Amino acid sequence: MLHTTRTSRRTFLLTSAAAALMVGLTGARRAFAAEPIKTAGIYTVPVEQQWVSRIHKAAVTAQERGDIDYSFSENVSNTDYARVLREYAEAGNTLIIGEVFGAEQEAREVAAEYPEVAFLMGSSFKEDPALPNFAVFDNYIQDASYLSGIIAGSMTESGNIGMVGGFPIPEVNRLMHAFMAGAREMNPDITFQVSFIGSWFDPPKAKETAFAMIENGADILYAERFGVSDAAQEKGILAIGNVIDTQADYPETVVASAIWHFEPTLDKAIAEVQAGTFTAADYGVYSFMKEGGTTLAPLGTFEGKVPQEALDLVAEREAAIRDGSFTVEINDEEPTSSS
Structure with a gap:
């Protein structure tokens, strides 16, 4: 079982409305579109918290337009972070987003175990070419x-x-x-x-x-x-x-x-995953004003x-x-x- 994915009335109505909207607007065209990327968010604080709320908002927006199939866990402790990462990877998610400021080493070790999964993580450290599926970002605002x-x-x-x-x-x-x-x-x-x-x-x-x-x-x-x-x-x-x-x-x-607008950062990662070109990179630049x-x-x-x-x-x-x-x-x- 995945760790504490919150399903509230708000979330249910939001995702249901988004699904109905997508069906109504795109109809048969969805049959020819790429399948939504199964995406997980793992957060150490509530999604209402300032920083994480911007990541969560961008992910919900991407789900509403049909690019990703998004689930998330919040209030995950640093000591539990690696376990939750591993569970989401085992569940078939191909893109995992989150923030690993208090669990850097453990998160990178999990990423090494799942080379087919793209990890996009808030981090105080830079990308490592030896770990090509682990990209980093930060709020360079x-x-x-x-x-x-x-x-x-x-x-x-x-x-x-x-x-x-x-x-x-x-x-x-x-x-x-x-x-x-x-x-x-x-x-x-x-x-x-x-x-x-x-x-x-x-x-x-x-x-x-x-x-x-x-x-x-x-x-x-x-x-x-x-x-x-x-x-x-x-x-x-x-x-x-x-x-x-x-x-x-x-x-x-x-x-x-x-x-802070996380959309440019997430949209770049989604495009790379869709193209099969996701690799270790520093996504911090996509938080700049000119981006x-x-x-x-x-x-x-x-x-x-x-x-x-x-x-x-x-x-x-x-x-x-x-x-x-x-x-x-x-x-x-x-x-x-x-x-």
């Missing part, structure tokens, strides 16, 4: 993080910004550094409070950490984790989102967000509230990022608070 920093830098009055992250790993560090660089474009004297809560999903702890930063003078918070925007909302200050757009939940709080992997969320409720000087710089830098004339630095080192 530093482009949009930098742009969101420009907006934050224009909105802070105290010149003190608080930043709450999960763990100081490359995929978090690079986004924080890019955000900080953007903020300094507007004010080179801005100071930053930086803290990591040691968890990917602990909203109460993130909220508590954010409260301490507000007490210490921060008037804008970088919400890398859930819980930070709650603190900002309660204290009446602003926040900048990460990976997903939460402005609808915090309409008077979240000014801007750097959004459609990241965007700055619409200002929404903050339209007309962001200084025009900042908006002009955002537009100028975004155009330059897209045409390749400006590159946001990728700095994976752990960021620290201003001295």
Whole structure:
């Protein structure tokens, strides 16, 4: 039996509706189309969690258009990850996606046992040519993080910004550094409070950490984790989102967000599997802005509230990022608070 594949009323209705839609729209054409790729997702956190939600969303979208047949497991512990990987491989899945940050070696050992299965995994490490069926990806959304920093830098009055992250790993560090660089474009004297809560999903702890930063003078918070925007909302200050757009939940709080779009990454893998050309590669580039992997969320409720000087710089830098004339630095080192 596969590990805890969640079947909820929401999932049932979604997949049923998608199936009905595909039958209705494509009819006989499906007989000539490639069979959907049997695909599994394995996640160590709930699919509602920011980072994983973007992978899950892209997979559901691919299933709706008939490219994959998708099932998933969530809340899989790192110690159980290899077993679940193996079970999905044994069940006939030909593409397995997930995140192996806490189970790197074990996951690669399983992949070596199933050379006919394509593994596309979030990883802090690079691909290994000796393991040709194991590709890696990461959320390289530093482009949009930098742009969101420009907006934050224009909105802070105290010149003190608080930043709450999960763990100081490359995929978090690079986004924080890019955000900080953007903020300094507007004010080179801005100071930053930086803290990591040691968890990917602990909203109460993130909220508590954010409260301490507000007490210490921060008037804008970088919400890398859930819980930070709650603190900002309660204290009446602003926040900048990460990976997903939460402005609808915090309409008077979240000014801007750097959004991650996993679709370009997954679609590339699907095409390679369909063509029989999937191999070890670094899919990180498909998260770049010029590849459609990241965007700055619409200002929404903050339209007309962001200084025009900042908006002009955002537009100028975004155009330059897209045409390749400006590159946001990728700095994976752990960021620290201003001295």
